[in-house]
Amino acid sequence: MQLMAASCALLGAGAARSQETHMAPPDSGLLEDWSVDSALAYYHEDGRIQAIEPVVDVAKIFADGEALNFNVTFDALSGASPNGALTSRAAQTFSSPSGKLQHRYTTAPGQLPADSNYHDDRIAVGGTWSVPFTRVDQVSVGGKVSAEDDFLSATVNASIAHDFNEKNTTLSFGIDDEFDSIHPIGGAPVAASDYESAEKQTGSKTKDGVGVLLGVTQVMTRTWLSEFNISIDRFHGYLNDPYKFTSIINSAGGTTGYEYESRPDQRTRKSAYSENRVAWSSQISTALSLRYMSDDWGVRSDTAQLHLRWTLSNRDRYIEPTIRWYRQTAADFYTPFILSTEKPAGGYESADSRLGAFHALTYGVKYAQKLPGLGGRPESEINIRAEYYQQTFDERAPVPPGLQGLDLYPGLKAVLVQIGWRF
């Protein structure tokens, strides 16, 4: 049941916890029955965005095996958001779509153009309900609503898990449906339209997506747990970033104008994911995950992540270093700039660096201290973790002489610091 519950929880968007470590006393009072997991994260990019993100998740497992959890996440983002335009030897002036009022900002020569007045708040509320309906079958249903200043997303999901082979094997299947409404500040720009003409459409845009996930979880040995998932999702609708545009440059490297990005209106992604957890000794365990993803935009990515947990003392503390490696190819229509002499007619294009070819490394470490439980709970935990994330571009298009020597692909460096409390 524990394996099945974990598989079901993973299939859902929510974050239900395993039964083993968070079992609440069945006869305690209302509040004492719930386990609470909370965190406060601070994220800071070098010269760009910063964010503060508090998260609270409450969960309860009932005596009959039913499990219920709710979570609330809040994000406050501010800073400078790259607008897609290319670094230039001349100053560049833009009209910002952020905020209630349009304002203009100027990027100095040699600097990456970014809207320094970027600000957005997000609140997300989600929940999952899991019910065992036989000794070896469990269903879960969940949902999530996420709202930003210019974006609303609603997601529902359902999954079923079946145990067999003396509960050493769990087969899971889940389906997820998402509906998003985008209402860009200042209106949605017409795809591939001239930036200066500010050709905007009124009203909101929508996109919707459906995904399925098939997974198998297997107890390999007494100290080795393995999981393998295959998932496919397909999104349809407005998939542009309304605030991104692409520089048009002449053969000398001078910027002659800008064009709003234009992406296809559908995207299908396939991914395969595996995770292996191994306890090497009473103190050392590892979790290794691998993911391969491809989509019909031409993006292929590989991800590998390793957590190593070193449990100290009488299992009352642990240190967990983490390393993650990620690599992606560029989308077929990614271009850092458009040459005015080769300007495509009506083709797809985006200079969003997130669609370019790059690799990224994350280094992290977490320290946790177990404490006596509160209100009859078996234990509580406080923890702190820090991560350093760095993106480096892998492919650099040939540039006209006038742009040589400029840092056109500055990459990204970011740190994340998080404190957490579970009780």
Add this chain to the structure above:
Amino acid sequence: MSGRFRLLFAMLAVALIAGCGSLGVKPWQRDVLAREEMQLDSEPLDAAIDDHLYFSKEASSGGRSFAGGGCGCN
């Protein structure tokens, strides 16, 4: 379906067949598997915060579970 995904489906089928065979433990041998660090969802908030970061900065998401929720427009 690409060749790479055919191979992955074959691996899944093999894993399933293998799962029905000799792999696994008896109920009284689950002591280590019951530890917190051996749960697939042992650190759900860390995973959620990381997933949101990577969703906002990379072209890939999901795999471990469903992706979704949020715009990533920054």
